[in-house]
Amino acid sequence: MNRICPGRIVPVFLIYLISFACVGHAQQSFDAKLIEVTTSDVIRKVYPACVRIWGFDTVKKVQNSAQFSGVVVTAEGHILTAAHAIKSGKIYLVNFPDGRSVLAEGKGRMASESQGRPDIAMVKILEEGMWPHAEMGWSSSLKLNSPCI
Numbered sequence: 001m002n003r004i005c006p007g008r009i010v011p012v013f014l015i016y017l018i019s020f021a022c023v024g025h026a027q028q029s030f031d032a033k034l035i036e037v038t039t040s041d042v043i044r045k046v047y048p049a050c051v052r053i054w055g056f057d058t059v060k061k062v063q064n065s066a067q068f069s070g071v072v073v074t075a076e077g078h079i080l081t082a083a084h085a086i087k088s089g090k091i092y093l094v095n096f097p098d099g100r101s102v103l104a105e106g107k108g109r110m111a112s113e114s115q116g117r118p119d120i121a122m123v124k125i126l127e128e129g130m131w132p133h134a135e136m137g138w139s140s141s142l143k144l145n146s147p148c149i
Helices: 006-021 032-049
Strands: 050-057 062-072 078-082 091-095 101-110 120-125
Touching: 032 050, 032 062, 050 078, 062 091, 091 120
Parallel strands: none
Antiparallel strands: 050 062, 050 091, 062 078, 078 120, 091 101, 101 120
16 A cells, blocks of 8 residues: 655645635535545545656666656656756656656746746656556646646
8 A cells, every 4th residue: 555655745735725715715615525635645646646756867867857747648658847947858757656666858948037838748658558547637627726636
């Protein structure tokens, strides 16, 4: 059984809190127990796709960058992460919660020093396989004052 790492729960919990802070002044009623159950279900569903990543020297077989996180978003092994953490063409070691480790390559990034611009990047697992992944949602399905995890 996988242990849920507190370091990974905190970002999810913060997103959860922020989503409610944005609508804090609106009059709304919500079922706290339903939100708790829904949040737990989402964490259980996406946890296997949450990965720890670091730069990896394939010759010396050593870590060569700081650690950062990502989320596998396709079964083929595409990982979304922060652009400031990767470089295109560089090799990374991807560590899954179940203990598996695989190599991946930085594919591209979109970053800007300006506020409001994305800081996103894509890393692709090099090994063929069907990888645990978190399903991407569509912003068009969002409704006003709905919780967002």
